Structure formats: structure tokens, C-alpha cells
Amino acid sequence: MTTTLGRPATPAAPPAARRRSGFTAMKRSKWRAIVLLLAPFLALYVLAYAIPLCYAVYESFFTEKRSGLGFGAPERVFAGFGNYVKALGMPEFTSGVWRVLLLGVVQVPLMLVIALLLALAIDALANRFAAFMRLVSFLPYAVPGVIAAILWAFLYLGGTSPFVRALQPLGVNLDFLSGGTILWSMANIITWTWTGYNMIIIYSALKAVPRELYEAAAMDGAGPIRTAWSIKIPLVAPALTLTGVFSIIGTVQLYNEPMLLRPFSPAIDANYTPNMTVQNVAFSLNDYGLAAAMAVLLALGTAVLSFGFMRLSGAMTARKAAN
Template sequence: MAVPLTTPAKSRTPAARAGGNRRNERGAAALFMVPFFVLFALVTLAPIGYAAYMSLYREQSSGLGFGGTERLFVGLGNFTETLADERFLASFGHIALYCAVYIPVMIGAALGLALLVDSALTRAKRFFQIAYYLPHAVPGLIASLIWLYLYTPGLSPLTDTLATLGSDWNFFGKDEAFFSIVNVSAWQWIGYNMIIFYAGLQAIPRETLEAATVDGAGAWRTALQVKIPMIRSTVVLTLLFTIVGAIQLFDAPKLIQLRAAELGTDWSPTMYIFAQAFENRDYGQAAAASLLLAVVAGVLSYVVTKLGNRWKAA
């Protein structure tokens, strides 16, 4: 009697069946991930590659502008010229000052509101969550336009009220315009980050809070020594996203600059890139500045992550 060379499916060992199931799962997972990687390549990798290509060239006019333009290979010339431009370096100084004021205000207010909504004394928590989140539902450009109206004397009830109280605060003044920008960003993002912090607070085991209460900890001590330390990961993640978003600031300063000319058209790095590309028509330098901005964002992300990990481990 001949012995079959192949093993019937029913006689396969459990380990072989498990291996086959794992291969099927990997294949299905890879199939579902294909659309993501295709879109990622089209909307992220391809633009970065094209920007890198553009940063190596410069368009130069000849014949007093009547002879057309020609593209010249300049290598790293656009990068060195951008790094030597005082306006580009000053824009990072403006953003650093902006972060020093905006981040503590925004994070502190969002965390305080989250703790307030999470407290047992607060009623209608769902209403307050929606109310605080509504400013973020307004697109950034529209929010900047709204505040531009509220800052404009003669049009805004806000400025009329301040004038009635005897205040001559000029929202578009040389020094005041900076705080006007901070206010627009804080108004838009406090509610959004409050929701994130509130979700983190909800994940804290209730047994831990009850134990703190039994040990005699009051509301303030519980908030500072129990709740906040237990959502360190959430705070670090929010801080990371806030810093990366801050160095890409564009809408608020761009619109406020229309009334506050002292800001200049290159107040922030993104405004500098916009001016180089669409005002000076220097696409090579704009591409170089964009890549340098991406490098700075990556370095800041790494530094914030490392410091956050140390804080979480402390």
C-alpha cells in the first residue's frame, strides 16, 4: 500500500495551524496599511523630496528681466544664505518669546479648567466641555479674523468698552501686537487641550483618589500631588504638540500684521517662508527655509520627548 507524501489538512499540528493564521493576519494587516503608506508618500514624502530638489536651485533673471529666467544649481547656497539672513534668525527669536509667554498661559489655563471640570463640585460637566471646546471648532483663519475685528477701534465693542473705562490700549501697537497674537492662539487652543487633560484625569483610578481623601488630602493637595503627576504623559504629549504647532504659527500674526505694520512680513518662520516664495519669488530659498524649519521642529520634538521622559521617570 502506498504511503501518501503529503499530510492531510486535518493532521496538521496546532503549531502549524497557528503559524498559518499568523501569516494570514500579517497579510491582512499589510493590505489595510497600503492606503496609509500610499497617502503618506503622496502628501508627505513627495513634497519633502520636491522641496529638497528646489532648495538646490535658484532662478536668475538675465537681460534686465527681459531675457527670461534660468535655473542655476547652487548646491547648499540657499541654505547658507538663509542661515545668514538676520530676518530668518530673528523670526525664531520671536517664536521663542511667543512660546515663553503662550505655552505657560495655555497649558496652565487648560489644566486648571480640566481640574475644575473634573472636581466633584462641578455640575453640568458635559455643557462646560462643549462650551470650552467651541473656540477650537472655529477654523484658525476665521478666529484670527474675528479677533482682528475685535481689536479694531471704532468697530469693536471691546475697544469701545475699554475706552469707556479710560483705557487707551492699542491692540496693534508695537509692543501690544505681540500679546494680541498670544491671546488669539490661547483662546483657540485652551479648550482643545482642556478636553485632552480631562480625558487623562478620567483615566485615574477612583480608588487612588479615594485613598488620598482618606489620608486627609484636600482638593488642592489631591490636584497637585495626585492628579497632575498621574497625567504626566498627557502633559508631555500636549507640550510636544504645542511646541511643534507654535513654530508653525502663521494665521494670527499674518492677519494682525495687516494693521500692525511694525511686526513685519517675516515675523515668524512660516511668514518668512511665505514672503520669500510669494513676494520675492525666491522658491529655492523658501524651500531651504522650509527644510530648516522641519529640522528645528524635529530637534525640538526630540528634546521635549527626552525631557518629558525624565520628568515621568522622576
């Protein structure tokens, strides 16, 4: 009699192990989807930002020297932090930095307050008026920045400016392109161009606020101003922080307005802003190491200002919520 022995059955995995296996597979699939969606952005970020920044840092530690009386062949030598020390010691560069900082301290808060007030006003209006107000407020942003600067240049010129002609009967002879006013003339252009853009961001955050909060506030007897101050503004604080960071970065990168107003104003020289100084050093003086050091310093300064503003905004929001 022959006895056939079958293969022993494989024990089934416990339910907990099967759940862990399914969770791991789902987690891997989720991470693959995230990586796939982020891949285009990461590729552009590395190619357009990370690699140029690393190359600028590398270039900032080198300089070129000529032998003899300066007529010999240029020799590339390691300069250490010499370019950074030289950049910080250049009055042209530091004065441009202080100039854009002054512009940012005055113009950025004013622009954000106007954008916030516009967003609150549009949110409180009826739908038919809100759509019209959004269009009118956003329309200046649709004008290209170069065209806007040229347009305002003719509005500032004494011979073509309606503002100058309106002030002359009052005995006021105001030159919008003089050394004392040109910075604020540029601030006006920036505010006119970007207020609508910031308003749309803040208004979008307002539309995401649940309407039940407004109804509860109205039942408690809160008026429109109290509701705006206690509910709307605290809830759109992240949007205000975002627009503030964008505005700080844009202020440090100020370039279009002074370059386009330069032919109209003798107060604007080749080193009026830090970006103009970097361009002048790189392409007029051919000192690429020094220009790279200036660019790195601007990047570091922008990062410090942006993160400092974010921390300050977060602390103020937390304090207001605690009170």
C-alpha cells in the same frame, strides 16, 4: 500469490511543529490586517508629506541664475548648501524665527496650564456641571480660526474695542495692535481658540484613570489638591506631552493670525513669521530654492523642538516617579 504493497503512511507532524505552524499563520494574518488598516494613512502620509518634503529638500540645493546683466534666460544651477547659508543670513527670516520662539516660550506653557486646570476642575465637578463646562470651554475651538482672528481684530480696534473703552476712564490708552503688543494679542487669540481643544485631550486622559486610585488616596487622607498633584497630573503627563508637541508645531507654523491682522496693524510686515517669509520669498521674489531651504530648516527646527520637549518631559516624569 500476489502481494500488494500499500503506500507508506506519512508521519504526522509533531505537536510542537503544528503549534509553530499555526502561530506563524496567525502572525501573518495579524500583520496583513495591520498593513491593511494602515494602508490609507500611509498612502496619504507619503503623498501629502513624504513626497513634498523630499521634493523641497531636492529643490533647496538648486537656484536660478541669469547671464549677462541679469536680462538673459534663467539657468538652473546646483547651489549646494548656498541656499541654507543665505536663509540663515537673512535678518527677515531669523527675526521671524526668534519671534515665534518667544511666543512659544510664553504662550504654550500658559495655555497648557490653563487647559490642565480646566480639566482638573471639570473632573472634580458634578456630572451636570461638568458637561456644561466642557461645552463652554470647547466652544471657542468650534469657531473657525479665520473667523476667530477677524472677530478679535474688531475687538482690538480702538474704535470698536470694548476693552479700549473700558480702560480709557482709568487713563490707560492701550493699543492692542501696536508693535509692542501685537504679538501678545495674537497669543491671546491662540490661547482662546486652542485651550478647549487641549483641555478635552487632558480631560479624556483623566477619565481613563482608575477611580480606585482616588478612593485609596482618600483613605490615606489625601485631599483634592494632594490627589491632583500626586495622582492625576503624573498619570496625564503623556497627554500633556502630546498637547505640548501639538502646540509647538502650531507655534512654528503661525500664519493665519498675522495674515488676518496685517490690514489692521502696521507692525505686521510680509516677513513677520517664518511661514510668511517663505511665502514672500517664493511668490514675490520667485526664489523657490531659497524658499525650499527655509521650509526644510523650519521642518528640522520643529522636529528638534518636538523631540527635545518629549525627552525633557519623559525625564521629568521619570524623576518625579523616582522621588
